Amino acid sequence: MQLNFAWQNSRVTGKAGEARMELSQLSARYWQSMPREEVRPGVSRCAFRGDQVLLVMNWLEPGMEVRPHSHPFEQVVYVVEGQMKFWIEGQEVEVVKGGMLRIPPDAEHCGAPVGSETVMNLDVFSPIREDYQHLVEYQAAEFE
Numbered sequence: 001m002q003l004n005f006a007w008q009n010s011r012v013t014g015k016a017g018e019a020r021m022e023l024s025q026l027s028a029r030y031w032q033s034m035p036r037e038e039v040r041p042g043v044s045r046c047a048f049r050g051d052q053v054l055l056v057m058n059w060l061e062p063g064m065e066v067r068p069h070s071h072p073f074e075q076v077v078y079v080v081e082g083q084m085k086f087w088i089e090g091q092e093v094e095v096v097k098g099g100m101l102r103i104p105p106d107a108e109h110c111g112a113p114v115g116s117e118t119v120m121n122l123d124v125f126s127p128i129r130e131d132y133q134h135l136v137e138y139q140a141a142e143f144e
Contacts, residue, residue, distance in 0.1 A: 047135035060119040075103040082119035
């Protein structure tokens with residue numbers, strides 16, 4: 001199948017016509033080959049961002065230390081691989097591969113793998129978390 005498009009230009013523009021991104025910078029990224037941060041034993045992550053959204057892929061190993069926490073950001077979780085148990089404000093929810101969950105801002109929460117499989121879970125935050133900026137430094141040139 002051949003598709004024919006007539007594009008006007010190769011720039012995506014922002015406010016008042018200001019150039020935001022050269023489309024020549026477009027490239028596919030893959031979680032397995034991105035810079036990964038070891039958070040603690042059994043927990044690692046990497047991230048990818050847009051202008052107003054941050055995607056954080058987490059790898060969670062069975063037996064990892066569970067640390068309840070809260071933050072002022074809404075969080076949407078998508079379980080890519082494995083099965084997880086979440087605790088949100090004292091309520092327990094189990095999420096399997098392909099499942100999603102919303103964690104409201106400021107809700108105390110945590111999660112852990114169920115079973116012996118490593119879990120891959122994708123967290124989505126908007127706006128972008130300032131405390132996670134270090135995870136996307138490799139993209140800095142795209143947002144100058």
